[in-house]
Amino acid sequence: MTRENKSERIIAYLLGDLTSEDKIMVENMVGDDPRLQEQVKQYQQLLDEWQSTKIQSLPESRIKHFENWLENEIQISSEKGKLRTLNWWKYIAVASIFLLLGIGGINYLNQVQTNKTFSQKKTDLLRLVSADNTTGRIKILNQFQTESINDPDILNAFIHVLENDKSTNVRLAAVDALSNLPHDEAVKSVLIRILKDDQEPAIQMAIINVLVKWRDPSSKSTLEELLKEDELPEDVKEEAFLGVTRL
Amino acid sequence: MTDEHLMMLVADGNTGKLGILFQRHQAKLYDYFLRMTKDEFLSGDLVQLVFEKVLKGKHTYRQQYNFLGWIFRIAKNVLMDHYRTHRRTAEINDEVMGHPYAQEEDYSQSTDIEIAMGHLDEMYREVLILTRYDELKYKEVAEIIGLSETGVKTRVHRAIKQLKENYLKVINHDKGK
16 A cells, blocks of 8 residues: 555544444554554644634624615515415405306306297297197197296196197196196196096096195095096096095 | 424525524635635625525425535535636736736634645635535535545545645744744
8 A cells, every 4th residue: 555545544534434344454554653653643633623723704794784685585575475465365356256257147148048948948839739740749848847837828838738639648748747836726727627527538547646746635525526427437436536545 | 493494484485584594504604605715705795695595596495405515505606606707807807907816815814724724726625614514424515516425535535635735834834934
């Protein structure tokens, strides 16, 4: 090992950069050599002196300068924070307005669409109730199965179909549609009248089912009177009897 | 509270905590700049600049970073930027005015070891300044100066050898007076 290399090994040893094995090697190397021992002493002294050198602090004026700058930055940061909060509320407010306008607009459009649809359906219904196409008449009647019929024109059209249509299936569809009006006395009296006068058992049975479904006690007497008729078809009689027991 | 925790608070908008970090580390940075540039006024400016960059780049800090290592990386960049600008200006001045870029060094207040240190090559001086702090391991120093850990160790060993030679020269010079 050269003299240069020996110096570097000693420095590494003093700085703690060696492995345990290398440390032992350096200790063995130095142990027999007074010149190397002197070197170790000198390097140790040098390192101690360097480590004890004072770390200089900034002059007071510079520290003051930093503190003023920081104070200013804190203030700027705080104002930015306030501005951000303000902006946040502004964004919320604007977003809310757009949201309300959007919801209002959508509702308005839905309403327009609903009105348009209802109006279109009504026109179709009034046109089709007198049409020849049975399937078409049933289809348009079925569109009102799930809706309350508040429009008097439609109600009259339904009653007209029930009383006059030549197709039993179309009339049954009209009964189904009218069954959605349990509290309408006019509809009830029409149904009772048709029940008594009609000759079509399917229609009579359908009307009995509607009256039972409505759970109106006054319908019980109607059914009891119906049962007294001698010429009443057996199927209708059975349906009426069951209806009386259920009411 | 650790430096890293404080810096996370700064990054989170608590700017006031930067004051604590400044109190803890301004001297280390000032000492670094002073020993590298030997200019008190300039060193004060550079320390201020480092903390301004810390605040500006607070969002780039990550908690797993060693804060002192991170701040010294900024310091190293600030110093390099200064050298680039200043040397270019000095070269122009040399051409136009004929003034050499050299500063008279004042060692009247310095100890022998500090004089020896002042005469070290810049790369050796830098590595000795940085490795004197316990918080900076070879790994962090390697990241600051852009070397491998082994490279840093080798440079430190050589720096100490040169420091010893300089030191002996200073002592012999003193004895000769």
